Amino acid sequence: MKEADQNKAIAEWCGWHDFHKDGLATAPNGQWMPTPKYTQDLNAMHQAELRLIAGDQWWAYYQHFVDAGGVKINATAAKRAEALLKTIDKWVEEDKSAPLFSNVT
Secondary structure, three states: OOHHHHHHHHHHHOOOEOOOOOOEEEOOOOOEEEOOOOOOOHHHHHHHHOOOOOOHHHHHHHHOOEEOOEEOOOOOHHHHHHHHHHHOOOOOOOOOOOOOOOOOO
8 A cells, every 4th residue: 555545544534534636635623734644653643543442443453563573562653554554444455466567568
């Protein structure tokens, strides 16, 4: 999933709408402002994480940070964004089989 798509999906989940190609959107408070870059900003990710419902969602989210070596407590904003999107069923795998070039003769 491309970074811009990840940021938009999280923003929509957080209540943002009316996205414009220049990076502005309507925030949940009704103000027109730049859309957060969740994949690059741990503070923005923290705000998104607060929207997770306690219990099942938190447990599913937490599971994305557990591996054979233990818990990854220092996950980057990008890894947290991916985990959140997988938790809320908004993650879309990129099609790796698509050709790099089209209309090549």
